[in-house]
Amino acid sequence: MSVNDHLSDEQIQLYLDSTAKSDSSEIQVHLDSCESCRKTYLQYQLLTRVASQPISINLSPDFATCVAAVVSSSSVADEQETLQSQISNWLVPLVASLGAILVWAYFAGWNHFWNTALSGFLRGYHSVTEPLSGLSESFSFVGDSTGLILAAGLLILFFGSMDKIIRTLSKARHINISFI
Amino acid sequence: MNDVDSKLISGVLGGSQSAFQQLVEKHQRLVYHIVCKMVPEAEHEDICQDVFLKVYRNLSGFQQQSKLSTWIGRIAYNTSLNYLEKKKVVLYDDIAGDGQSVDSVAAVQSSPEERTLVSDIGARVRQEIDNLPVKYGTILALYHLEDMKYDEIGTIMQLPAGTVKSYLFRARKMLKDKLLLKYNIEDICL
Numbered sequence: 001m002s003v004n005d006h007l008s009d010e011q012i013q014l015y016l017d018s019t020a021k022s023d024s025s026e027i028q029v030h031l032d033s034c035e036s037c038r039k040t041y042l043q044y045q046l047l048t049r050v051a052s053q054p055i056s057i058n059l060s061p062d063f064a065t066c067v068a069a070v071v072s073s074s075s076v077a078d079e080q081e082t083l084q085s086q087i088s089n090w091l092v093p094l095v096a097s098l099g100a101i102l103v104w105a106y107f108a109g110w111n112h113f114w115n116t117a118l119s120g121f122l123r124g125y126h127s128v129t130e131p132l133s134g135l136s137e138s139f140s141f142v143g144d145s146t147g148l149i150l151a152a153g154l155l156i157l158f159f160g161s162m163d164k165i166i167r168t169l170s171k172a173r174h175i176n177i178s179f180i
Numbered sequence: 181m182n183d184v185d186s187k188l189i190s191g192v193l194g195g196s197q198s199a200f201q202q203l204v205e206k207h208q209r210l211v212y213h214i215v216c217k218m219v220p221e222a223e224h225e226d227i228c229q230d231v232f233l234k235v236y237r238n239l240s241g242f243q244q245q246s247k248l249s250t251w252i253g254r255i256a257y258n259t260s261l262n263y264l265e266k267k268k269v270v271l272y273d274d275i276a277g278d279g280q281s282v283d284s285v286a287a288v289q290s291s292p293e294e295r296t297l298v299s300d301i302g303a304r305v306r307q308e309i310d311n312l313p314v315k316y317g318t319i320l321a322l323y324h325l326e327d328m329k330y331d332e333i334g335t336i337m338q339l340p341a342g343t344v345k346s347y348l349f350r351a352r353k354m355l356k357d358k359l360l361l362k363y364n365i366e367d368i369c370l
């Protein structure tokens with residue numbers, strides 16, 4: 001590079017940015033001897049110096065505290081929402097099932113309810129537990145009440161799933177309607 | 181990624197409010213440097229808050245191979261971009277910035293009154309930096325204020341490192357040319 005070939009802006013900026021200035025001795029020699037390039041170099045140096053000066057961070061002094069508070073309050077709200085949706089998911093079918101059982105029992109008569117429905121379940125239960133006859137006989141009382149609980153559980157499950165089935169059906173109906 | 185960031189992340193994911201507060205304190209400067217270059221002053225605090233809420237919500241999906249600072253920086257950059265796009269602000273006036281003719285720059289030459297107003301040389305340069313196109317201003321801030329490398333800036337702004345370098349050089353040349361046109365050379369290279 002001859003003294004007459006001036007440095008490009010890129011060369012000057014690279015030189016300014018480079019930490020190992022000794023590697024660029026050729027550029028340094030040119031800068032020492034060329035007034036015009038030295039002027040450009042000094043201009044870039046000034047720009048770089050100003051651009052590197054810290055600027056004031058105009059955020060509230062308690063910015064971090066506030067953001068952390070917002071985040072924690074919103075996560076509490078999220079948890080509450082999840083709990084609410086879980087309750088509403090289970091509570092509605094549960095109450096509906098119990099209501100249905102009671103209504104049925106009321107109209108059918110409690111004795112009939114007991115004799116037909118629950119004894120049916122109990123018979124079913126006994127047919128399952130019959131092979132374990134020894135155990136079944138010695139725990140016959142426990143067997144009956146367990147059968148009762150099992151029957152009630154199965155009924156709740158049945159009516160509970162009815163709710164889901166109805167929802168699925170109604171969704172499917174919406175799809176059909178949209179097709180039409 | 182450094183140990184401090186790892187500890188902060190596990191603290192936040194474990195539900196610690198103070199860990200999140202520390203995370204915000206550690207990175208708010210970087211977020212501010214990006215947001216203040218892209219968004220009007222009145223919105224700075226809201227957008228910064230928005231950025232950290234996004235950081236909180238997405239932290240569990242953060243890939244810990246990369247630096248937390250560049251990940252947060254990227255969220256800050258994208259959030260500011262979304263804001264500008266919503267406001268329909270013309271962002272990438274690459275052409276306006278880079279190819280701006282000498283005439284158009286000369287047209288905004290300051291009057292003698294303005295020259296006396298902006299008497300301090302640093303203030304003049306600062307004013308011109310603030311007037312740079314969004315992209316150039318952001319690169320300048322990340323390079324000079326955050327001491328970031330080209331590839332880190334590239335990760336934040338979704339640009340190749342080479343492009344970041346050429347934009348940085350272009351921004352500084354644009355700045356120098358504008359200042360030379362507006363003010364006396366002797367003033368600038370004091």
Ligand SMILES: [Zn+2]
Pocket residue numbers: 003005006007030034035036037038
């Ligand atoms: Zn020269």
